[in-house]
Amino acid sequence: MSTPVTTSARGPVRGPAGSAEGSPAGTPVGTLTSYRAAWTNRGRGPWRPPYVLAAITVIYLLWSLLPVLIAVLFSFNSGRSRSVWQGFSMRWYTGDPNLSVLHDAGLRTALGHTLLLGVLTTLVAVPLGVAFALGLDRWHGRLPTTANVAVVLSFVIPEIVLAAGLLFMITQLQVPFQLGTTAQVVGLVTFQISYPVVIVRARLLTIGKHYEEAARDLGASPLQALRRVLLPMLKPAVFASAVLVFADVIDNFVLVRYLSASSQTETTSMKIYNTARAAPTPALNALASLMLLASLAAVLIGWLAYRRFTRGEKETTGIADFAQL
Amino acid sequence: MKKWLRSRFRSGRSDLFGVLLSLPAIVWLAIFFVVPGYVLLAIAFGTVDPIFRAPLPAWSPLDWTFGSFSFVFTHLWGGTDAFFGPAVLRTVGFVAAAMVLCLLIAFPVAYFVARHAGRWRGLVLALLVAPFWISYMMRMLAWVNLLQTDGLANRALSLGGLLPVQVDWLAGRSSTVILGLVYGYVPYMVLPLYAALDRISPSMIEAARDLGAGRTEVFRRVILPMSLPGVAAGLILVTLPMTGDYFTNDLLSGSPRTSMVGNLINEAISTPGQAGQAGALVSLLILGLLVPMLLYVRSTLRGQDVRS
């Protein structure tokens, strides 16, 4: 859509693909002519602009995001209703002395606990996963391969299976912890460990073995080569996986619900689920909006860090690559 | 001992360092992934205590009883007694319908972003990825709100009161549940599809064009076959978690008419005396999903090998 189309009755014409494969050079007049030609020829030829696809994409994005925007909007409602707009107010965030997120201990606890779980899980899962990915690169055998299979399986297994298994394990076996925060972190780490492993492995394969071998040739021990050569190169992948794990954990529902104990170990997703079926006020929307803010902040930090870390690299560092990780 | 260690871990093949690095994760998975699986089996093959009817797991395979499994099997098919069967069928139906809809929605979108987005690509991708970071519960909550009898959905459909449209979306409709599943899981399909379509090099398409293929032919004979692995991966990534989903049904329909297998498992876990059935159902669920799971594992491992 950004590349002009040359007028030619025969032969292929350049398409509006994402890659800019060279636009017809020319004088400004020539360019104007080609734009006009593009407009005149817009309906013809196999490379016509994809109106239908563009429309579908726009409609999809609206359908996907509009409900959430409406929910966020109503968190600023001044009345109790969640579907009838009654004016703007910060009542449900800080104003209302009983029901706002600031004053309702239950909502506040849920918010705090969710963030706590996110941080704890990230701190455990990312090192475990990164170490495993690094080790998998070096240690070839049946045991690590089986473990790799287990990691990939944990990515696709329905969550309720893992949650049920862990619940029964904790209540039936003499593990040194009970249901509650520890149990939730354990379950979440097990569920999320596949993210760092997959991402770091992919990155390792892209990096290749030359740098590490060069360092070893120059006399570094394996540990030194790892610490001073490989890990810095892996920083973007580690960061990306940390962000993904954090964002996924604060959204988790099934695991944290099965492994929770008292109301102190409730998360925002549980709170929304429990309250949505009863009598929710816009404070629930406020809680969810705050959670959204936390996720976006985490992603923003991750993306900025990613850009900073890959500043010197040749490959482009657009959102596209970040999303592809 | 040292000789054995050195012989085991000759450099070039294996690495003591590699062992040390991977061991924590392996131990973790052994304890928190493998053991819970066995506990589920032990409970599925176990019994219950007489007063509270809490599960009594049978640890040794010699003590295994088949009460729970036989209960599930006898109530699976055939006759008025079968109630697990309809729920399983319903789940398969919902998931299949949701899968098709997801594909129909995700493919055009992914195709557009991969091939035609141009300078908007970054922005559109960011917007596509956004649902991942919005709580699933919040997205469902937003929909529950819109689908109330006096909510925005009905108001929009009736064009602000002009047409007498008053649909009870939340009254136990299968369509609402299917649409809810689609809404929740379609972002998980767009990204793998996008990645697969993006990998198709433009020169392939140009070559096809040069050889005289028309627009649909290019799509049918070049793009579609090359994107199939990505489509398969996306399908598996979406349908497997969807099969165990129970909360979408709980939020969007309180009626037993739309119960899925996940609901059955969820109810059985907390009901006294039915934990064994929950274990049996979970085992059957895994068995049913075994083939796609193994396919996914194999393709992922092969992909990792090929790249190295």
Next chain:
Amino acid sequence: MVHDRAARSTGPAEPTGRGPSRRSVLRYSALAAALGPAALASCARDQPLGARPGASASPLKIASPTNPVIWPIATDNKPIAAGLAPEQNATLQLYNYADYIAPDALKSFEKKYKKYNVKVKVSTFNDASEALAKIRGGSVPFDIYFPSYDAIGKLATTGLVRPLTHDYLPGITNVWPEFQNPFYDSGWRYSIPFMVYTTGIAWRTDKVSENIGARPNPWNVFWDRKYAGKMSVLDDYRETISMALLYAGDSDVNTSNQVALDKVQADLLTMTRTSHPTVTINAYSDLPGGRFNISHCWSGDAVNMPYYLPKGGDPGILRYWFPEDGRGLVNNDLAVLLRSGQNPVLAHLFLEHLLDPAVALANLSATGYQPPQNTMTAEKLIADEYIPANLKTAAVLPGAFEIGFRTLELAPETDARWQAVWQRFKAGA
């Protein structure tokens, strides 16, 4: 030698990276199968809290109005001494249904005992079996639990509850006298009453033109296709199965008769097929909210409904029906002390707080449910507009207990059959 063997061992076994070979899988799994279960069995937890050796051998005593039961006090579970000082800096943990206690009741307790720096926290459960499972698991030492008396036998026999020290609870005289010697807990050794309620049908007259209560068999409205998709029944297996029993004309709501249960099963299936009601305990907010027009609900739910009407809604449209001859379900909830609680003195003081008429009134206005206080007679409540006049049928009279049907505890085997009926219903088949 060793080196050679090792060097050759990585030979033709299998190409590395391709996963375990069949032989090694067999080898490893044989090893795991031999050692694993033994290891796990030795790691198994001791019997969960409350299962006493030998307790499973004796059958559960089932209490009923014609068969009152005195629960024994075990030697290792004696009530605490009187006159002890309350625990300092403690957090009192309550375990209750959602929205079933007034936030003001908690705050006023914290204020009353501010010098002990006490905090009160409420954790909620969705249904009683889930609650019981969590209590037995012992993950959180809850101090006070609010069960119904169909669980008291299990709780008392297995030592999960702490006997009460009556010296801390002079307020027992504030509640109806029969609760000082209820059939389910003679001598009120373990429990005080919390709320009394009936189960009936609520509807809104702006959407439903007929008077449901005027039908010969009002329960059959839930099988009426006319209101399909706009009705709800309670998400509680005892309540809904009892409702189906009453619909069929059977008044034994604690039946172990398999024929009756089979009829219930068939009726519930018909109900799902004709009118497919939603199964929920949230009718108190969803009926005024517009999602339902007719709901199977508790009396407290009905009293609570005006609060959830949208702005400008007229509370006069709400109605509640309970059988005029009193032959419907009448029950009460209890408050008990859990043995795992860490603050027994404070827990006693909280129970005394609940027995206070002012606090009871606060609970009524916040939850809609009626504590059985002597000063809170039905006439007074209606006159003071705690219960709207159009919902006066939701007030519970002391005499109701004598005619009404109680939801008694079921023997485990009967309970299993009731649960099976419920499971089938919830599976949508």
